[in-house]
Amino acid sequence: MWGAAEAAPVAAASQEESEDESEVLEESPCGRWQKRKEQVNQGNRPGLQSTFLAMDTEEGVEVVWNELQFTDKKAFVAHEEKIKTVFEQLVVVDHPNIVKVHKYWLDVTESKAQVIFITEYVSSGSLKQFLKKTKKNHKAMNARAWKRWCTQILSALSYLHSCDPPIIHGNLTSDTIFIQHNGLIKIGSVWHRVSAKALPPELRSPLCAGREEQRNLHFFPPEYGRVADGTAVDIFSFGMCALEMAVLEIQSNGDACVTEEAIERARHSLDDPIMREFILGCLLPNPDRRPTAHNLLFHRVLFEVHSLKLLAAHCFISNQCECRGAGGRWGGCSSECFSPTLPTDLWPENVVEEKTKALDLSIVMAEIQHVGRPPVQWRYSEVSFLELDKFLEDVRNGIYPLMNFASARPHTLPRSASQPPEDSQKAKTPTPEPFDVETRKVASACGARGEREAPVAPQSRAP
Numbered sequence: 529m530w531g532a533a534e535a536a537p538v539a540a541a542s543q544e545e546s547e548d549e550s551e552v553l554e555e556s557p558c559g560r561w562q563k564r565k566e567q568v569n570q571g572n573r574p575g576l577q578s579t580f581l582a583m584d585t586e587e588g589v590e591v592v593w594n595e596l597q598f599t600d601k602k603a604f605v606a607h608e609e610k611i612k613t614v615f616e617q618l619v620v621v622d623h624p625n626i627v628k629v630h631k632y633w634l635d636v637t638e639s640k641a642q643v644i645f646i647t648e649y650v651s652s653g654s655l656k657q658f659l660k661k662t663k664k665n666h667k668a669m670n671a672r673a674w675k676r677w678c679t680q681i682l683s684a685l686s687y688l689h690s691c692d693p694p695i696i697h698g699n700l701t702s703d704t705i706f707i708q709h710n711g712l713i714k715i716g717s718v719w720h721r722v723s724a725k726a727l728p729p730e731l732r733s734p735l736c737a738g739r740e741e742q743r744n745l746h747f748f749p750p751e752y753g754r755v756a757d758g759t760a761v762d763i764f765s766f767g768m769c770a771l772e773m774a775v776l777e778i779q780s781n782g783d784a785c786v787t788e789e790a791i792e793r794a795r796h797s798l799d800d801p802i803m804r805e806f807i808l809g810c811l812l813p814n815p816d817r818r819p820t821a822h823n824l825l826f827h828r829v830l831f832e833v834h835s836l837k838l839l840a841a842h843c844f845i846s847n848q849c850e851c852r853g854a855g856g857r858w859g860g861c862s863s864e865c866f867s868p869t870l871p872t873d874l875w876p877e878n879v880v881e882e883k884t885k886a887l888d889l890s891i892v893m894a895e896i897q898h899v900g901r902p903p904v905q906w907r908y909s910e911v912s913f914l915e916l917d918k919f920l921e922d923v924r925n926g927i928y929p930l931m932n933f934a935s936a937r938p939h940t941l942p943r944s945a946s947q948p949p950e951d952s953q954k955a956k957t958p959t960p961e962p963f964d965v966e967t968r969k970v971a972s973a974c975g976a977r978g979e980r981e982a983p984v985a986p987q988s989r990a991p
Contacts, residue, residue: 604641624926625684656702680713685821700765746786760815767810
């Protein structure tokens, strides 16, 4: 009885605290993004004074509300267009293994000048936190998981480095890499290096703070600070991350930097000679001798011939409408099917299960003929549609990137004219934001012919 009586006020206090954290402190100019009181810590985020949990009221998901404050208000106003250009470039960066920047706007008042931008919320924590938990439980790193994580990180770096001009992360550590509960890797803080490099010197002071954190200095190559950063900087940082993932932790002395002796011990502890060769190639002192992210994806420690199942899944997802053939069958796939970045918003959940409800499960779906003995047959009844749906979802989310078909040619990021910044001066309203220009194509459509003509799509207003 006493226990129940004591538990009641504790539960009530906990509920009050939860409600207090979910209190809405501020809204975006359009009302879509709602800043909450609860602050979040998503690893090392240099230059950010405040990061809050927020709600996307349109999608019904949690996001992160980031506030990047500038002390020199006069310089901020003078370079306002440059700041907008930087964040417009970040908004159009889109890859399944990169934390997405959804929107930004400038907030200038009498007392402050800041950029507020909304990013994807990664709730499962940083890679460093995961590795510490794994080591605490006395578990060794699974080689298969190590390869999958390396492939996803390199897929993101290959995408960034192949942009025209190349995007250099410049702050890749196990603190800025996040891992979801399903094994999906996300690289965060891409905005930091782009902003610090593009903005004038008088605006860089808040962006430079935190990069030289002592415990993360070993992630930066020998040439750091002496020559201009190139893509080889990210390769060195990735190599150190790959080493840390393989050994779970590179021992440091408290908050002090990791010593060269500790790194050397970690290298010698690697049992697999091919893995050791792969990591040491990334950590070469000469940046000109380090391999590219694209070439590393074809290293023998990572490269594997993709299964027909994975090829078909990528083709199925990336050609949702275009592969539809006569009679409801799927076919006509080309090499363009195989893309490391896939659309994610056209298929409903459990699409395979829904599409197979009308099938006769006794029908033979595949057969292997043998001479002198009966053929081997597979029927639809032998397929687990739930497992297949789960596999398609993992592929769509970027857990199994298809890198054998990745292009090494530079690609230019699209202009972000369809992604205007939020106007902090306009009145708050519950109405949706102005729509973006629709870029998807309808390959085929059918329906009853009516008496009225189809309405013409409205033209998007210029920002």
